[in-house]
Amino acid sequence: MASTPTTQLLSDLEDRVERDLQTAIRIFQNLSPEALNRPSATGGWSIAQCLWHLNSYGDYYLPRIEAQVKKGGTASTRFSSGWLGSYFTKMMKPGQGMRKMKAFKDHTPPQELDAPAVVAEFIRQQEWLLTLLGQSYHIDLSRIRIPISISRWVRLKLGDVFQFYTMHVHRHMVQALRNVPAT
Amino acid sequence: MAVNESLLELRKLTERFHPLQGAEWESFAAIWSTFSARRKEQLTRAGEPERYIYFVLDGIQRVYFTDGEKEATLVFTYAHSFGGVLDSLLMEQPSRYYYETLSPSQFLRARQADLLDLMNRHRSLETLVRKGVTWSMSGIMERLVELECFSAEERFRTLLKRSPHILQLIPHKYLANYLGMDATNFSKLLNQVKI
Numbered sequence: 001m002a003s004t005p006t007t008q009l010l011s012d013l014e015d016r017v018e019r020d021l022q023t024a025i026r027i028f029q030n031l032s033p034e035a036l037n038r039p040s041a042t043g044g045w046s047i048a049q050c051l052w053h054l055n056s057y058g059d060y061y062l063p064r065i066e067a068q069v070k071k072g073g074t075a076s077t078r079f080s081s082g083w084l085g086s087y088f089t090k091m092m093k094p095g096q097g098m099r100k101m102k103a104f105k106d107h108t109p110p111q112e113l114d115a116p117a118v119v120a121e122f123i124r125q126q127e128w129l130l131t132l133l134g135q136s137y138h139i140d141l142s143r144i145r146i147p148i149s150i151s152r153w154v155r156l157k158l159g160d161v162f163q164f165y166t167m168h169v170h171r172h173m174v175q176a177l178r179n180v181p182a183t
Numbered sequence: 184m185a186v187n188e189s190l191l192e193l194r195k196l197t198e199r200f201h202p203l204q205g206a207e208w209e210s211f212a213a214i215w216s217t218f219s220a221r222r223k224e225q226l227t228r229a230g231e232p233e234r235y236i237y238f239v240l241d242g243i244q245r246v247y248f249t250d251g252e253k254e255a256t257l258v259f260t261y262a263h264s265f266g267g268v269l270d271s272l273l274m275e276q277p278s279r280y281y282y283e284t285l286s287p288s289q290f291l292r293a294r295q296a297d298l299l300d301l302m303n304r305h306r307s308l309e310t311l312v313r314k315g316v317t318w319s320m321s322g323i324m325e326r327l328v329e330l331e332c333f334s335a336e337e338r339f340r341t342l343l344k345r346s347p348h349i350l351q352l353i354p355h356k357y358l359a360n361y362l363g364m365d366a367t368n369f370s371k372l373l374n375q376v377k378i
Contacts, residue, residue, distance in 0.1 A: 030351060120355070130223055134223075
């Protein structure tokens with residue numbers, strides 16, 4: 001796998017999180033609860049359901065990432081994705097003809113949601129993620145491994161977790177944006 | 184923004200307080216350099232000394248207090264205002280507050296030592312700072328009156344007048360905190376005021 005300088009990788013990821021965070025701040029938190037809860041035109045998830053889904057993954061990953069980041073360590077100058085990490089990240093990319101993946105039970109949003117609270121929690125989690133990325137310049141993104149939510153036996157490099165996690169967020173942001181009422 | 188353009192903005196502000204002439208302006212301009220920060224960067228932490236005076240070029244920041252349980256937002260800083268924890272800077276004592284960015288931000292900033300040195304050497308700079316601090320104190324007195332006498336809704340409208348786009352620029356929880364409200368009540372207020 002081709003390697004990237006870690007500073008470049010982290011900086012790009014911070015940019016990606018910043019862009020999605022701005023979408024939530026500029027648009028989502030200023031929509032009415034009705035607009036946030038409205039199912040998509042094709043009967044798919046509402047904005048609130050997309051964000052709830054993302055929050056459920058944040059609940060799993062963010063505390064685990066923080067625990068590792070807090071331990072510190074020595075920086076790694078370059079990062080190479082593992083094959084599984086690359087695969088996950090590629091699967092998450094939004095794009096033409098997105099495969100409709102079925103969400104796992106714990107990550108399937110309920111119908112009734114306190115939409116403003118879900119948006120606020122999403123914003124809180126993305127700010128947290130941004131802070132964690134900023135703190136990761138001084139640790140080894142390859143050495144540190146995080147068990148993935150679907151199988152605790154599979155541990156991916158932190159650099160890969162950051163990549164597929166932020167890509168997953170972006171994928172659902174693209175989906176949620178399609179629900180924004182035209183003005 | 185290039186340093187020259189930014190210094191023009193800084194000069195516009197200082198002209199309003201106390202215009203500096205020729206060589207004195209040059210000495211003042213020389214202590215500032217550009218600085219940028221991402222969202223949610225802690226520029227100053229409680230317990231540490233405030234090492235810089237900031238002049239905000241872009242973005243929104245806040246000075247806040249927290250003891251781990253309670254949190255109070257003292258002030259938001261925006262483009263073309265000064266930033267940082269002013270009392271710690273000038274008293275040369277550890278800060279009691281935090282100064283953080285709430286959005287990606289651009290600044291000019293000058294080191295505490297350089298500013299204090301200039302103030303010692305030039306009477307006009309000491310005057311400039313005195314006038315700036317007085318104006319800042321006056322703003323705080325106004326805010327105390329606001330907090331005592333006006334409802335959250337009225338204070339929210341005042342804030343919106345000063346910065347109409349703030350709802351689209353920062354997470355609402357910081358606005359709620361500034362107004363002394365919890366998130367749910369703030370959402371309700373927002374739905375009332377927005378129409």
